[in-house]
Amino acid sequence: xxxxxxxxxxxxxxVMYDAFVATCPTRQVLAMIGDKWxxxxxxxxxxxxxxxxxxxxxIAGASQKMLTQTLRLMERDGLVTRTVTPTVPLRVxxxxxxxxxxxxxxxxxxxxxxxxHIAEIMAARDAYEAxxxx
Amino acid sequence: xxxxxxxxxxxxxxVMYDAFVATCPTRQVLAMIGDKWxxxxxxxxxxxxxxxxxxxxxIAGASQKMLTQTLRLMERDGLVTRTVTPTVPLRVxxxxxxxxxxxxxxxxxxxxxxxxHIAEIMAARDAYEAxxxx
DNA sequence: CGGCATCCCATGCGATACTG
DNA sequence: CAGTATCGCATGGGATGCCG
Numbered sequence: 001x002x003x004x005x006x007x008x009x010x011x012x013x014x015v016m017y018d019a020f021v022a023t024c025p026t027r028q029v030l031a032m033i034g035d036k037w038x039x040x041x042x043x044x045x046x047x048x049x050x051x052x053x054x055x056x057x058x059i060a061g062a063s064q065k066m067l068t069q070t071l072r073l074m075e076r077d078g079l080v081t082r083t084v085t086p087t088v089p090l091r092v093x094x095x096x097x098x099x100x101x102x103x104x105x106x107x108x109x110x111x112x113x114x115x116x117h118i119a120e121i122m123a124a125r126d127a128y129e130a131x132x133x134x
Numbered sequence: 135x136x137x138x139x140x141x142x143x144x145x146x147x148x149v150m151y152d153a154f155v156a157t158c159p160t161r162q163v164l165a166m167i168g169d170k171w172x173x174x175x176x177x178x179x180x181x182x183x184x185x186x187x188x189x190x191x192x193i194a195g196a197s198q199k200m201l202t203q204t205l206r207l208m209e210r211d212g213l214v215t216r217t218v219t220p221t222v223p224l225r226v227x228x229x230x231x232x233x234x235x236x237x238x239x240x241x242x243x244x245x246x247x248x249x250x251h252i253a254e255i256m257a258a259r260d261a262y263e264a265x266x267x268x
Numbered sequence: 269c270g271g272c273a274t275c276c277c278a279t280g281c282g283a284t285a286c287t288g
Numbered sequence: 289c290a291g292t293a294t295c296g297c298a299t300g301g302g303a304t305g306c307c308g
Contacts, residue, residue: 025252026173026245033244034168036281039160052290063282068291078258089289090288099254106247110167111160113240118159120233124212170301186270197302202271223269224308 032077037062037070039107042096045080046104049095079103166211171196171204173241176230179214180238183229213237 033039037059044050044058056067071094074080079100085091096104167173171193178184178192190201205228208214213234219225230238 025248026241028252028255029248030168030173030244031170034164036165039164064291065283066281069281076259076262077255078261084290088288090291092290099251099258102251103247106243109240109243110164113237114159114163117233117236118162121162121211124233125210127212128210198271199303200301203301218270220308221269222308224271226270 032073033103033107033110035070035073037066038074038079039110041067041070041074042079042100042103042107045094045096045100049083049093052092052094055094074100166207167237167241167244169204169207171200172208172213173244175201175204175208176213176234176237176241179228179230179234183217183227186226186228189228208234 033042040059040062041055044055050058052067052071055071056062056064059067062070071080071082075082078097080094081097083093083095085093167176174193174196175189178189184192186201186205189205190196190198193201196204205214205216209216212231214228215231217227217229219227
């Protein structure tokens with residue numbers, strides 16, 4: 001079948017894109033903080049260490065699985081420390097690292113932009129709905 | 135079976151969470167800019183209007199479907215304008231709105247945080263790998 | 269050229285049940 | 289109490305082909 005130019009170009013582009021993503025810090029970080037639960041977790045921990053169960057209660061809506069998964073991810077990326085106290089029953093505390101705390105202002109900036117512009121966004125959505133459903 | 139406390143509490147918590155998310159500006163915005171392609175698209179358009187095809191080439195890795203979908207979403211949220219010139223062949227230009235441009239500094243802040251701390255993150259990942267695969 | 273509809277696979281994520 | 293494993297549905301997103 002010789003070559004399949006279109007498909008091949010696509011494949012190459014994808015590889016290049018993947019490589020790009022792999023080396024682009026911003027994309028990685030955006031994926032991280034854009035994660036469904038990371039933002040909330042950082043916010044919850046910004047007041048001090050919390051136990052797994054406390055976080056569960058604080059975040060309400062995250063399944064236990066998702067919370068664990070999110071915390072593991074954040075631990076891996078050096079945003080939180082995980083401290084196990086092997087008593088019975090077990091006790092596990094999570095705390096923001098120095099790196100994790102530097103993320104707080106960034107999330108605050110996003111938060112402020114959000115609160116400032118949410119009304120415009122909602123208005124745009126309403127206008128869009130009105131325009132398209134006519 | 136009277137009531138099913140656990141399941142019921144879960145259900146209620148979920149409803150409350152959904153309501154919370156629906157009204158929490160930050161979560162909505164985080165979901166928006168955390169979207170796989172929105173960040174790159176804003177970056178691409180920050181230099182001026184671009185045509186659909188140009189964006190395709192610029193972003194390389196986004197399928198046509200995803201690009202269109204992303205642009206629609208951004209149009210809906212009032213971040214970009216979509217201008218159709220009904221020539222043959224068709225020509226469509228996208229441009230950031232005033233609202234869209236206010237988002238640029240926020241993304242820039244994220245970008246700067248990323249570039250500053252990516253090394254730490256990578257180091258944390260390596261350390262984590264080394265620790266867990268031992 | 270740009271957009272939409274269809275098909276289809278990969279992944280995300282919740283529910284549940286079990287282990288330490 | 290914290291975590292893991294399994295299942296199953298819902299969604300994301302790519303490929304392709306047709307229409308304006």
